[in-house]
Amino acid sequence: MAKVEFLTAQENALFGEGGWDSVLVISDKFALTNHSELTQLVHHAASIDHRIGKQATVLLAPGLAGGRLVLSPTGDLGSDYEDVRRVYEAAEKGIKIAYESGSRRPLLVLDLSQDDSRYLHSAEVAVLGCGQGLYLNADVETGEQVVIGLMDGQDADKLNALELGRSACRDLCGGDPEQMAPPAFADYCVALFAEEPIKLQVLDDQELLERDYPLLSAVARSSFAVPRHSARVVRLEYRPEGEVTQTWFIAGKGVTYDTGGADLKIGGAMAGMSRDKGGAAAAAGLMKAIAMLKPQGVRVVMELGLVRNSIGSDAFVPDEIITSHAGAKVRIGNTDAEGRLVLADLLSHLREGIAGAVNPKVFSIATLTGHVGRAYGPYTGIVENGVSRLAQCGRVLSDIGERWGEPMELSRLRREDFAQVAPRSESEDLLSSNNGASVNISRGHQFPLAFLLKSSGLDSYHTGSENPVPYLHLDIASSAVEASNPLYGKPTARPVAALYAALFEM
Ligand SMILES: [Zn+2]
Numbered sequence: 001m002a003k004v005e006f007l008t009a010q011e012n013a014l015f016g017e018g019g020w021d022s023v024l025v026i027s028d029k030f031a032l033t034n035h036s037e038l039t040q041l042v043h044h045a046a047s048i049d050h051r052i053g054k055q056a057t058v059l060l061a062p063g064l065a066g067g068r069l070v071l072s073p074t075g076d077l078g079s080d081y082e083d084v085r086r087v088y089e090a091a092e093k094g095i096k097i098a099y100e101s102g103s104r105r106p107l108l109v110l111d112l113s114q115d116d117s118r119y120l121h122s123a124e125v126a127v128l129g130c131g132q133g134l135y136l137n138a139d140v141e142t143g144e145q146v147v148i149g150l151m152d153g154q155d156a157d158k159l160n161a162l163e164l165g166r167s168a169c170r171d172l173c174g175g176d177p178e179q180m181a182p183p184a185f186a187d188y189c190v191a192l193f194a195e196e197p198i199k200l201q202v203l204d205d206q207e208l209l210e211r212d213y214p215l216l217s218a219v220a221r222s223s224f225a226v227p228r229h230s231a232r233v234v235r236l237e238y239r240p241e242g243e244v245t246q247t248w249f250i251a252g253k254g255v256t257y258d259t260g261g262a263d264l265k266i267g268g269a270m271a272g273m274s275r276d277k278g279g280a281a282a283a284a285g286l287m288k289a290i291a292m293l294k295p296q297g298v299r300v301v302m303e304l305g306l307v308r309n310s311i312g313s314d315a316f317v318p319d320e321i322i323t324s325h326a327g328a329k330v331r332i333g334n335t336d337a338e339g340r341l342v343l344a345d346l347l348s349h350l351r352e353g354i355a356g357a358v359n360p361k362v363f364s365i366a367t368l369t370g371h372v373g374r375a376y377g378p379y380t381g382i383v384e385n386g387v388s389r390l391a392q393c394g395r396v397l398s399d400i401g402e403r404w405g406e407p408m409e410l411s412r413l414r415r416e417d418f419a420q421v422a423p424r425s426e427s428e429d430l431l432s433s434n435n436g437a438s439v440n441i442s443r444g445h446q447f448p449l450a451f452l453l454k455s456s457g458l459d460s461y462h463t464g465s466e467n468p469v470p471y472l473h474l475d476i477a478s479s480a481v482e483a484s485n486p487l488y489g490k491p492t493a494r495p496v497a498a499l500y501a502a503l504f505e506m
Pocket residue numbers: 258260335336337338339
């Protein structure tokens with residue numbers, strides 16, 4: 001892959017000082033009031049080429065760094081329905097053109113006429129867009145290094161750490177079923193955190209997993225026979241120096257391949273299911289950024305459930321009743337609704353850490369349902385418990401996501417959601433799902449939270465309890481990979497940047 005690094009550039013870098021070899025301008029109107037040296041050139045060029053300002057173009061620009069000027073327009077930012085993704089996408093497009101033109105040391109310049117709160121972080125978001133544009137899958141080795149010069153006062157250290165976290169997330173999410181099978185995913189994490197102040201533990205013993213993670217192990221049952229597909233749980237912990245003022249507990253779904261299990265995905269529905277590990281990938285990517293930036297005040301504890309949902313003679317099947325780690329008897333409704341089973345045991349273990357934790361918040365991140373995409377399109381769905389809703393955590397997180405180019409839609413948990421998972425006989429406490437595809441079930445992305453609350457024991461931390469704890473479930477099934485190509489496209493690394501920002505704002 002091309003290695004990308006961000007560096008603060010000096011004032012006169014535009015004219016080549018510092019060895020920069022192109023200037024990339026992201027703009028809505030190309031007014032360039034802060035860069036009068038560019039105004040005349042752009043306006044002259046626009047008079048002979050009407051594509052300028054409408055699509056990304058390269059101009060010959062003698063005297064400027066590298067003699068190349070790349071212009072990438074955002075389009076109109078003034079509409080009430082636009083957001084900072086316009087800036088992200090223009091940067092992504094522009095940096096690709098700069099790279100293809102031969103530039104390896106481009107300078108990034110931002111020139112936006114809009115400065116309302118939607119565009120508060122546009123300078124940082126443009127840099128993240130460049131990272132996305134230059135990312136190639138982990139197995140593609142170009143040997144190239146690209147250094148991007150920042151001209152708009154961005155914090156290069158912070159953006160380098162975020163980009164490393166986002167790259168790790170993309171590597172983990174995008175790896176094929178063998179490259180990123182559970183043991184390989186866990187090994188990647190071990191290497192990722194080897195030099196970082198992160199406590200890491202990999203659970204790989206089948207007997208221990210079957211005892212302590214019974215629902216997760218049911219999903220993994222037919223994969224245990226193949227050592228390279230065998231399940232793993234990765235535990236990560238970051239402890240800040242100084243006083244802890246809040247504790248985040250995060251469960252990440254890492255289904256490294258989802259065949260659907262005995263409820264096999266048929267009719268072509270299986271392709272792309274190596275991306276069913278985007279939640280665990282995002283959690284690991286977030287932890288990488290945290291490890292490098294060492295934020296104060298917040299302790300972060302994660303459990304990543306890495307499982308392959310295989311099919312075979314030992315596969316778990318619908319109608320089985322399995323007792324969760326928290327003690328709930330769960331009747332399996334559909335083996336393709338496996339993500340919630342993996343999360344339930346992870347959340348139950350995290351729950352045990354709540355007692356004694358300062359100001360705890362719980363999250364789950366998962367590519368959980370087709371329904372979230374049917375309901376919202378390419379957005380992350382947030383579903384939250386009552387404590388979180390009263391504290392407006394979901395609204396705050398969705399506002400943060402909006403400003404970081406990782407927009408989210410907020411859903412409300414309802415009584416019908418609990419009815420969907422209510423027991424159907426005296427033998428069980430819960431039904432994991434009904435037996436249709438989530439995409440065809442009404443409230444298909446909301447009701448899994450009812451299951452997660454009940455199966456993990458987190459339902460006892462409700463508003464009226466002695467210890468109410470906010471819990472937010474993020475369904476990234478249709479936002480973890482670029483919407484234009486969900487089967488084979490690039491992972492987006494969402495919502496790593498928004499969650500990092502939320503550490504300080506929630
Ligand atoms: Zn599934």
